[in-house]
Amino acid sequence: MSRNNRLRSVQRQRLVLGVVSVLFWSACSYVPNVTKVPKNKLAEYNPKHFAHQKYDQNSSEYENEDSLIMKAIFYEQQGDYEKSNYYYDKLYQETGKEEYLFREMGTALYINRKSKNVGRLQAWAKAHPDNIKAKRLLLSAYLTEKRYDEAKKIGKELLEHSGMPIDFELASNPYIMTGEYKEAVDLLTQAYNKTFNADILIKITTLLANYIGDVNEAINRLENHRRLYECNERVCLQLAEIYSKQEKIPELLSLYKDLYKATGNEQYAVKLIEGYVFTKETDKAIAFLTSEYQNDELLYELYLSKKDYKKAQIIAQKVYEHGHGPRWLAESAMALYEQAENKDSKPMLDEVVKKFEKAIQEGARDSVYLNYYGYTLIDKDIDIAKGVDLIKEALSEDPNNTYYLDSLAWGYYKLNNCKEAYREMKKVVDIEGLEEDEIREHWQNIEKCNKK
DSSP: OOOOHHHHHHHOOOOOOOOOOOOOOOOOOOOOOOOOOOOHHHHHHHHHHHTTOOTTOOOOOOOOOOHHHHHHHHHHHTTTTHHHHHHHHHHHHHOHHHHHHHHHHHHHHTOOOTTHHHHHHHHHHOOOOTOOHHHHHHHHHHTTTOOOOHHHHHHHHHHHOOOOOOHHHHHHHHHHHHTOOHHEEEEEEEHHHOOHHHHHHHHHHHHIIHHHHHOOHHHHHHHHHHHHOOOOOHHHHHHHHHHHHHOOHHHHHHHHHHHHHHOOOHHHHHHHHHHHHTOOOOOHHHHHHHHOOHHHHHHHHHHHHTTOHHHHHHHHHHHHHSOOOOOHHHHHHHHHHHHHHHHHOOOHHHHHHHHHHHHHTOOOOHHHHHHHHHHHHHHHHTHHHHHHHHHHHHHHHTTTOOOHHHHHHHHHHTTTOHHHHHHHHHHHHHHSOOOOOHHHHHHHHHHHHHHH
């Protein structure tokens, strides 16, 4: 088989264009901030003594308000919202204070529990129509209980008293849950226009592309954000998902380039190079690797694909000298041979042998390298017997490889072992046929030898 085919057997699997994973998003409710209490304040109450007490929701034992407050706050700080919720509810039942009602509702939302105080909050909100916090909690509680019509109503009331982006976003949720996506987009758009928040934009464009079916509008909005605020990673990844599905490769490559510049994350650089390989723009990939992103292994592969063996050999030698393993010395040896105009040059062959010997001694015993070196020893009559031994070792790893069988047959032929040469070469011909020049040449010589 031709040396180019032998060299191609060394190369890694062709680079393929990656597809960005789908971004998932689901609507969420308003959840109040967790109370934060300084440690020195907690220490005043020494809460450790009740952290190990038996937790009994049915206990009717009277506790003073301060003790209950500290228990509620302590468990909230520990992230145990179930116990915290219990104590806030107990505080509200015993004192009737609205701040405990709010905290009970808030912790109930954290654990996605239906609060038994929704009716009381509803009455309180009606008596205090200007209180925004109560409306937020009530809207979120309605969402938890799937009371979407009531959530929409309270959302409208909320927006009459608030122009804050969070409230437009919150008010959109019941419309999402009932499939009224255009109404949800209108509300989310008002929230986005006040903040230009990328997360809100992701929600909008997810609805546009996946539920409303207006992919072009989703692209326009994402591209506008990208143009004004550079390449926010989440925004550009959603664009990449769309362009990938639409097979818009130039747009996808532009995104990966921007993503790499914005984040420095090399996965985007690799995807850009994969894209260039996919579109057969090898020169662009090489230019990128030699100017903006350093990856010698990829650069080596690209030089091989262009058959620029001289530059490939320089890169392989450099990688080896930087301590990346003996396989790179073997790669350097192969590229050195491939670049030579005179394949019979003794100084060149001596250098190739020297590199291979050192690489194998240091552990580069991959079957590909053993076969390439072994075939070189055989074909150039350097050490035929050693070449055959190396190829046998390669075949022990990959016994049905026709490249290796061809090399072995040629070795036997050179040793004048025509019977063995014929047997191995027939395996190759039966699989590969006689279309390739080198196979045909080997077969003709071996067949004549066997007849003799």
